Amino acid sequence: MTTAPTGVARRAAVRVWGAVLWLTVAGLAVWLLVRAVGYDHRTPFAQLVSFTPYVALFSLLPLVLALLSRRWKVSVAAGVVVLAFGAFVVPRAIPSGAPSDGARLRVMAFNTKIGAGSVPELATLIRREKPDVLTVQELTPEWAAEFAALRLFPYSALRALPGASGTGIWARYPLTDNRTVDPKSGFDQTVARLQVSDERVYEVVSAHPRPPIFQAAEFGSPSRWVGDISRLPAASTSGPVRVLAGDFNASLDHSPFRELVGTGYVDAAAEVGKGLVPTWPMNANKAPPVTLDHVLVDSRADASRFDAYTIAGSDHRAIVADLVIR
Known part of the structure; x- marks a missing residue:
């Protein structure tokens, strides 16, 4: 009872x-x-x-x-x-459909963690995957020199700098019009034109906005992070096909990044159903890994593949995307 x-x-x-x-x-x-x-x-x-x-x-x-x-x-x-x-x-996590026929471009992006990422491991991945273009973030002069000595790519557009602000592009085809996205950006985001042929020209950006971290005086702040993302070029439907690849310090849950994608970009990972594949942090950091590294291409293209690979020394995974340009 x-x-x-x-x-x-x-x-x-x-x-x-x-x-x-x-x-x-x-x-x-x-x-x-x-x-x-x-x-x-x-x-x-x-x-x-x-x-x-x-x-x-x-x-x-x-x-x-x-x-x-x-x-x-x-x-x-x-x-x-x-x-x-x-x-x-x-x-x-749901593929959006089979890509159309067209020219192919394989894009790789890698954040070196201020030059700590293993050059030999990345070189092994490059020899296996054979990307047409590689964008690098947190490119230090020392890492750039070690990587360039391997002669894996005949062309480059580099803005190597001490610390985390340097970026660069290596490619199998000529790179022209090497410049920074915007001098006001906290990190020096390299942009160049990739000349595959007379008919196939791409504008490639090594994307790396400042992170929205707490130490505003040292690197950035949420407001500066928003500013850096807003300075990245919007998608285009004319001229060279535009490709942005790198560490955006943002996921598809961040509104500034969604606004950028909303100008007409395709997120390669999301299109093939791998938009939840984590890319950072991958170095035993206690934080749950999230998706901050992306390959974006304007709406004149589709993605047929996306993969991510852990490289010793870096807290970011190297990412590889196959693009099909209509």
Whole structure:
């Protein structure tokens, strides 16, 4: 026979459990709102939004618990939250269709982690994958000299600098019009024209906006990060096909990056259903790995393949994408 105090305690526990479920669902709804309206231009949202895929997976837990405990109103609210997260995240894991016929271009990008990435390991990957063009971020003079000595590519457009701000491009075809994307950018993002033939010319950018980190005086801040992304060239439907490849310090859950993609770019990984493949950090850092490295190409092209490879010494994976230009 249940005593009165036991019954009171049980009812209190039920109320507490219901409150916990409601608070959890409410917290997830706030995350959704930040992601949906793009309120990620300041700390801590600029950093946290990267982890939206993990939060989307976690959102299943309160739904399951609410269903098991027969909390039907909470279940409905939790179900709506799960569906909303799914709409944001799941399309990146679904291939969008077979690419059209056309000219092929294989693009590789790699962040050296201020020159710490293994040149021999990257060279082995290049010999195997045979990319047409390689973009490098955090390109130091020392790393550039070691890599250039291997003579893996006949052409280059380099803006090697001490620290994290240097970038560069190596290619199997001539590179012309070597310049920086914008002198106001905190990192020197190299852009050059890749002349494959008289008919096939590409504009290639080694993309590396400043990260939205806390030490504003040292590297950048969310506002400077937004500025660097906004200075990257928008997609074009005329002139050379435009390719942006590198470490964007942003995922598809960041509104500044989505705005850039929304100008008419195709994200190669998302198009082939690998948009959730993590690329950073890959060096035993305690943070859950997220997708910050991308290959973008304007809407005149499709992607037929995307892969990521771990290189010793770097906290970023090298990424490879096959593009099909219509």
